[in-house]
Amino acid sequence: xxxxxxxxxxxxxxxxxxxxxxxxxxxxxxxxxxxxxxxxxxxxxxxxxxxxxxxxxxxxxxxxxxxxxxxxxxxxxxxxxxxxxxxxxxxxxxxxxxxxxxxxxxxxxxxxxxxxxxxxxxxxxxxxxxxxxxxxxxxxxxxxxxx
Numbered sequence: 001x002x003x004x005x006x007x008x009x010x011x012x013x014x015x016x017x018x019x020x021x022x023x024x025x026x027x028x029x030x031x032x033x034x035x036x037x038x039x040x041x042x043x044x045x046x047x048x049x050x051x052x053x054x055x056x057x058x059x060x061x062x063x064x065x066x067x068x069x070x071x072x073x074x075x076x077x078x079x080x081x082x083x084x085x086x087x088x089x090x091x092x093x094x095x096x097x098x099x100x101x102x103x104x105x106x107x108x109x110x111x112x113x114x115x116x117x118x119x120x121x122x123x124x125x126x127x128x129x130x131x132x133x134x135x136x137x138x139x140x141x142x143x144x145x146x147x
Contacts, residue, residue, distance in 0.1 A: 085123030
């Protein structure tokens with residue numbers, strides 16, 4: 001019986017970790033600025049109270065247009081930087097140019113990022129962005145949020 005429960009727990013964890021819904025976008029209201037942006041609805045965590053792992057997607061041209069990504073404010077990063085999200089806050093970053101490595105919560109997970117990638121994560125979380133040598137990184141953020 002314990003073996004079956006363990007297998008079931010592993011399957012549920014696996015399903016949660018890799019379940020990225022590419023479903024219809026939902027309206028997301030940025031409380032700080034009162035703007036309404038279409039942000040894709042994603043499964044961020046299957047367990048209440050746990051910080052979710054970031055979702056990494058490569059939106060198609062059509063999805064980018066539906067989200068209005070090209071209208072988001074632009075920021076240029078010439079050095080590595082840190083982002084933090086508090087409980088209930090969602091960070092959304094689109095990499096317009098550049099590449100590097102994203103470390104989550106001091107190394108809990110790490111992933112390479114590159115041009116065209118959309119990164120979403122729900123707080124509480126701390127993101128350490130390490131850009132590759134050479135070109136600057138240009139990110140787009142919805143709702144004029146600080147990035």
